[in-house]
Structures are given as C-alpha cells and as structure tokens.
Amino acid sequence: MTIATRLQDRAQRLFYRSPAARRALLLAFARRVRGRGYDIGHLRVYQEADAVGPLQRDEALLMYGLCRVLRPRKVVEMGFLFGHSAFNLLQATGPDAHVYSFDVSQEAAQFARRHFRGIDRFTFVHASQTDISAELVGGGSIDLAFLDASHDLELNKQTFDRLVPLLSDGAVVAVHDTGTWRRDLMGPPHHAFLEESGQELHSLGDRVQHQRDERRFVNWITEERGGFSALHLHTDRVIRHGLTLLQARKPLPVDPESGG
Numbered sequence: 001m002t003i004a005t006r007l008q009d010r011a012q013r014l015f016y017r018s019p020a021a022r023r024a025l026l027l028a029f030a031r032r033v034r035g036r037g038y039d040i041g042h043l044r045v046y047q048e049a050d051a052v053g054p055l056q057r058d059e060a061l062l063m064y065g066l067c068r069v070l071r072p073r074k075v076v077e078m079g080f081l082f083g084h085s086a087f088n089l090l091q092a093t094g095p096d097a098h099v100y101s102f103d104v105s106q107e108a109a110q111f112a113r114r115h116f117r118g119i120d121r122f123t124f125v126h127a128s129q130t131d132i133s134a135e136l137v138g139g140g141s142i143d144l145a146f147l148d149a150s151h152d153l154e155l156n157k158q159t160f161d162r163l164v165p166l167l168s169d170g171a172v173v174a175v176h177d178t179g180t181w182r183r184d185l186m187g188p189p190h191h192a193f194l195e196e197s198g199q200e201l202h203s204l205g206d207r208v209q210h211q212r213d214e215r216r217f218v219n220w221i222t223e224e225r226g227g228f229s230a231l232h233l234h235t236d237r238v239i240r241h242g243l244t245l246l247q248a249r250k251p252l253p254v255d256p257e258s259g260g
Contacts, residue, residue, distance in 0.1 A: 039091050040064060046084060049239050052193040052210075054081060055148070055176065059243055060088045062233065063146070063174065066245075067092035070172065072143030077101040078129040078159065079149030080108045083115060089146070090122060097121060100137045102129050102149065130158040134166055141168035148176035153213040157220060164225075172247050177211035178218055179234040179242020180204060186239065207236065218244045 014021035043064070046057040055063065067075070067089060073096055075089050080103035089099045102125045103109065112124035125136050129149045134140070145163055150156065163173070181190060183206050194200040194208060202209040209215055222230050229249040234242040 038064075038068070042087060042091060046088075050187060050189045051241070052189050054084045055088070056241060059176070059241065060085065062243065064088055064092040066172070066174070067144065070144060071097075072171075073097050074137065074140060074142050074168075075099045075144045075146070076132070076137055076142050076163075077146045077148070078132075079103060079147070080112060080124060081105075082108070082111055085146060085148065086112075086116070086122065090119065093121070095121070098123065098138065100125055102127055102132065102136075104128050128155075130155055130162065132159060132162050132166070137166065141171070142166050143168050143171050145171065145173045146176070147173065151177060151211045151213055153216050153220070156213070156217040160217075160221060160225070167248070170247070172245055173228075175214055175218055175244045175246065177214045177241050178232060178244040179210075179240050180207040180236070181210050181239055182207055182236050190239065210241070218246070221246060 011021075011025065015025055040061065043057055043060055046055070046060050048057040051057075063085070071094060075093060075097060077086055077089060077099065078101075080086055080101040083101075086099055086101045093099065098121050100123045101112070103112075104127065109124060109126045116122050116124065123138070127136065129147070142163070145167070147156065147159070150159075160173075167173070186208070190210075194210065197210075199208065199210050199212065202212040218230055218232075221228050227249055228246045231245045232242070233245065234240060
C-alpha cells in the first residue's frame with residue numbers, strides 16, 4: 001500500500017467515524033463538492049418533540065427527501081398555516097416545480113402575502129380544501145399532495161374525491177397526523193393541545209389519537225375507495241405525529257421477454 005493510499009484510507013475512516021473530521025474534509029474539498037449539497041438549513045428552526053401542530057423537524061426532513069426522490073413538478077398542500085411546510089416543499093423541489101397551498105384562514109393569507117410575495121414558484125390559494133379544482137392549480141396533473149388542514153373526516157372525504165381525478169400517474173398523497181402519542185412521553189404542550197381540542201377522549205389505552213379523523217380518513221380510503229396502498233410512517237419510540245403515504249395500487253410493468 002502506497003503512502004497516498006494509506007492517507008486516503010485514513011481520511012475515509014475519519015470521515016465515517018468523526019463528525020469534526022467530516023466537517024474539516026468537506027471544507028477542504030468545498031470546491032469539488034460545490035453544487036452537490038442540500039439546502040436544509042431551514043429545518044434547524046423547526047420543532048421536534050414539542051411540536052403539536054405543524055410538521056415535526058424529522059417529518060419535514062422526510063418530506064424534503066421524498067421530493068428530492070420523486071422530483072414532482074406540481075405539489076399541492078392543504079393547510080398553509082405559517083408556511084413552514086410550504087417553504088420546505090419549495091426548498092426541496094426543482095426550478096421547474098410549482099407549489100400551491102390552500103388555506104381558508106385570513107391570517108394565513110396575510111402571512112403568505114407578506115413573506116412569500118415574489119416567489120414565482122408558489123401560489124397561495126385562499127380557498128377551502130374542498131374547492132380544489134384543475135383551474136385553481138393551474139391545470140395539468142398533481143404529482144404530490146400533502147393534506148394537513150381541516151382534520152375533519154367529512155371534509156377530507158370531499159377533498160379526496162375531488163383530488164383523485166387531478167392526480168398524475170404514480171402521484172403520492174401524504175396525510176399528516178395519522179399516528180398516535182404515547183402518554184408517558186407527552187409533555188405540557190401535548191396535554192394543553194389535547195385539552196383545548198377535546199382529543200383526550202380518543203384514547204387507545206396508553207396512546208392517544210391526537211387527530212382521530214385523520215386515521216379514520218386513511219382507513220376510509222383503503223377500505224371504501226379501494227385501489228390505493230398505504231404506508232404508515234409511525235413510531236411510539238418518540239412523540240411522532242405520523243405520516244401516511246398513499247399511492248394508486250398497480251403492478252410494475254415488466255418486459256414479458258424477461259420472464260416476469
């Protein structure tokens with residue numbers, strides 16, 4: 001083994017074993033790796049364990065990664081609130097993508113006008129999620145839909161039935177707040193949320209359904225609307241709001257000559 005090879009081997013071992021070494025090596029090779037990084041600095045200010053409404057930091061990172069993998073050109077969000085998820089989706093998607101965000105709140109509309117004005121790839125739609133139509137999202141097909149608005153079963157049903165005809169082939173629908181909270185992990189923010197919202201009654205033993213209607217909504221899709229597969233991204237090891245990813249169920253095309 002040559003000296004150069006030994007030095008390279010040692011550098012690789014340091015890269016995998018030491019966070020400080022990784023930072024130093026990345027700085028040393030900054031020019032070489034320029035343009036290959038990800039703009040995820042905004043996620044540092046997102047809450048994790050104490051978040052009770054918006055996406056948690058780890059969930060936002062997951063949605064970021066999902067966009068990087070799928071490369072959707074049209075994203076529709078239900079529930080803008082203060083724009084955390086919308087901004088995350090904008091950071092994760094490419095220059096040819098457009099994000100549409102629906103919200104009925106006047107406060108949300110004002111926030112969008114003030115902070116998102118001038119972002120060409122973003123459109124705030126001051127309307128109910130149940131009003132979604134091709135006209136409101138610029139025509140064409142939706143590649144990724146993120147539902148995190150009403151948390152009401154009937155409104156979600158109406159929204160879904162209007163949304164499905166607008167979905168592209170292979171589109172993904174992400175539904176937030178489909179998980180449960182373990183009681184022994186809950187803190188003051190979670191207890192306050194449950195007391196204010198009345199969700200404390202929706203108990204599953206040592207866990208709480210903090211948004212029961214979102215769970216019922218997903219069950220309704222898979223049981224009564226059919227044709228959709230669901231992947232539940234839940235855990236009870238930490239406080240996690242939970243995400244469910246839905247996609248039209250169909251086999252992958254296989255070349256018949258390959259014997260598939």
